[in-house]
Amino acid sequence: MVLGPAEARHLSVLRLAPGAAVVVFDGRGGEARATVAELDDTRAVLHLGEATQGAQETPQPLTLAASLLKGDKLAEVVRAATELGVARIQLVVPRRADAREIGAQKLLRLARVAQEASKQSRRAVIPEVLAPVALDALAWEGTLLVAQPGSAVRVTDAVDWTRPVTVLTGPEGGLTAEEVAALVARGAQAVTLGPRILRAETAPVALLGAIAALGQ
Amino acid sequence: MVLGPAEARHLSVLRLAPGAAVVVFDGRGGEARATVAELDDTRAVLHLGEATQGAQETPQPLTLAASLLKGDKLAEVVRAATELGVARIQLVVPRRADAREIGAQKLLRLARVAQEASKQSRRAVIPEVLAPVALDALAWEGTLLVAQPGSAVRVTDAVDWTRPVTVLTGPEGGLTAEEVAALVARGAQAVTLGPRILRAETAPVALLGAIAALGQ
Structure with missing residues (x-):
């Protein structure tokens, strides 16, 4: 397997030399051991070894449905969410949205942030970042969790890893009571x-x- | 009660006018209803009403023992920890510390960040930010929680709100296995x-x- 200049530099920064053992992944869950065979500024040649099973992924896909936020706040959210195991980030536009749309460049930047964060936390999966949908058009499989002041239900009692889990978070002004009620009705x-x-x-x-603290 | 120019401007930014109902707090847990009586650029006069009980505080004090970090990362940690209910932030220096000391100006800045974050999340308590101690000199009452890869114990089963809770987090390179073992021995x-x-x-x-998601 031959890697290009960006990855070759990444290996140099990590002070790896020919002979070093590494783990490579394809961003879709595939992962394998490999050995660095050649390394210079322009490329790295790796010898692929056995396929391995990444232990970093949740038992079922975890999705963050995140309301659009102003400025650079979403990048920080995407970075932390990637570390915490999400497989997908679906942007949503609620009623009191801080922003109603996101530019193509900014969406691409969020995808790059997810890629970097995935590599840094040694995950085998790079979360997808999906263009925004209106909150009432949000679809989900399995469980949708939404934090609500006054709820007495704990995450511990709501997450069931036999099904996919989606977590929805609101804009700066919060979701409206009507939005939460409509979601609960669904x-x-x-x-x-x-x-x-x-x-x-x-x-x-x-x-x-809170979900990661359940142990998976 | 008379407030100075900074607080008067804060009331103006919130578009409050004489007659508006507000809640005031003293940063040590005291809280009361009040009414804006006069408001201009230099001062605000409030009429104090009945004392109220803030419902935002944990049943026992929650402390974050945070390892020193480089650059501005601690400010973000202090801000989020304040929203999440800590009563105190004790800075600590572990073996693989990203920084071994913190300047007086920077410590003061962290205290101001805690003050702002406390106000924004409408807490009645401003968390103290305490100058760093070496990790092996860290003292705690009640429960000390430390995240450890491979532990199977959940936060849900470890937190007991009849006693104070302290949460310890490590530097960029993590706490060493010896440091965690020494803490567990204590x-x-x-x-x-x-x-x-x-x-x-x-x-x-x-x-x-994860602690906030327990509901208190």
């Missing part, structure tokens, strides 16, 4: 994140952290 | 945060999120 599960007000960029990390 | 509880590698600034938010 089968969503409202869960608690404690009695304090969280910023829109903190809530997804906290909620995905 | 009574710390190792818990899981899932099988993936988290950045040093993501781990505290994820772990405090």
